[in-house]
Amino acid sequence: QVQLVESGGGLVQAGGSLRLSCASSGRTFSNYAMGWFRQAPGKEREFVAAIRGWPRTSTYYADSVKGRFIISRDNAKNTVYLQMNTLKPEDTAVYYCAARSSTVHSTTANEYAYWGQGTQLTVFS
8 A cells, every 4th residue: 555645835926936745655666656647626637747667767747847847756765756847827736646556657647546635736926
């Protein structure tokens, strides 16, 4: 069983930066592909970024965040991060961390078995 806990959300002005963290309780964290998704009010949950499990560290991004967001992981700390730069009001959403029982990433939410509770990001102009 994997438990995920996100942190780092908050209120930030457009153009600013913020880093989300997701801590995992899993003993085999490094073997899991990890993803970040977000859900804005009235919208479906959407893919944001993903990173493959060990030994690869390939990363993948939604077009809407490419060049602004960076996903990374620290397997020694069982933590995955989402560095968000040049934030826009349209980035406002609840951000969810997810773990997939595979080293291969996915951009599809239902292919991730484990989810955190979410953390709110609000970007104001």
